[in-house]
Amino acid sequence: MKFFVDTAEIDAIAELNDLGMVDGVTTNPSLILKSGRDILEVTREICALVDGPVSAEVVATEADAMIAEGRKLAEIAPNITVKLPLTWDGLKACKVLSGEGKMVNVTLCFSANQALIAAKAGATFISPFVGRLDDINLDGMDLIADIREIYDNYDFDTEILVASVRSVNHVTESAKIGADVITAPPGVIKKLADHPLTDKGLDAFLKDWAKTGQKIL
Ligand code: E4P
Secondary structure, three states: OEEEEEOOOHHHHHHHHHOOOOOEEEOOHHHHHHHOOOHHHHHHHHHHHOOOOEEEEOOOOOHHHHHHHHHHHHOOOOOEEEEEEOOHHHHHHHHHHHHOOOEEEEEEEOOHHHHHHHHHOOOOEEEEEHHHHHHOOOOHHHHHHHHHHHHHHHOOOOEEEEEOOOOHHHHHHHHHHOOOEEEEOHHHHHHOOOOHHHHHHHHHHHHHHHHHOOOOO
C-alpha cells in the first residue's frame, strides 16, 4: 500500500520523504490556506521534493473552467495529479484531462456509485473520505470495502486512495481491505510507529543498561 502525505507543509513532507515514507502528496484548498503559501509556488516545491504524484485541486465548478485550471496546474511539473471534485462537471473535466494523459484524482467521494462513475470517466485515483463518513455515524471503511469489490469485479485500473484518514486504525483497515493508497496527515503516519509496550520495554532496557556501567561508544 502506498503512503501519500496529506499536507502542504514542506518541512513535514521532507522529514517523511527522507525516511522513504512518501509515495506521493495530496493537497486541497484548506491545506493551502493552512500553509499560508501561494498554491503555484508551494506545489512546485513539493513536486521538486517528491518523485510520486502530487495532487493539486482545482477550484472552478464548471467543466471548461476546471479543465483550464487543471491544464495550468499540470504545467507545474510532470508529477502533478489534477484533483477534481466528484460532481457531474468534475467528471466531464476528468474525462478530458485523463484523455490528454494527465493524472486525475477525483475527490470528495462518499458512495460506491460515485466511485464507479469516476472509474468510468478515467480517474487515475478515487478519493473516498472515510473520516468525514465516520463523523456522521457511518462507517467509512465499509465504503472502501465496497469500492474494492466493485473495482475488482470489473478490473478497473483506478486506484483507491483512502482520504480523510484520521487514525492509525484507518490505515490498518485500509491495508487489510487492499486499498491501493492512503493519504494521511504527517501526525497519523508518525503514530504508526507508536506502541506503549515498545516505550515500556525500552525504558526497562535502558534502566538495566545504566546499572551495568558499560558504554558502547
Ligand atoms: C484528501 O485528499 C483530503 O485532502 C483530505 O484527506 C481530507 O481530510 P479531512 O476530512 O480530515 O479534512
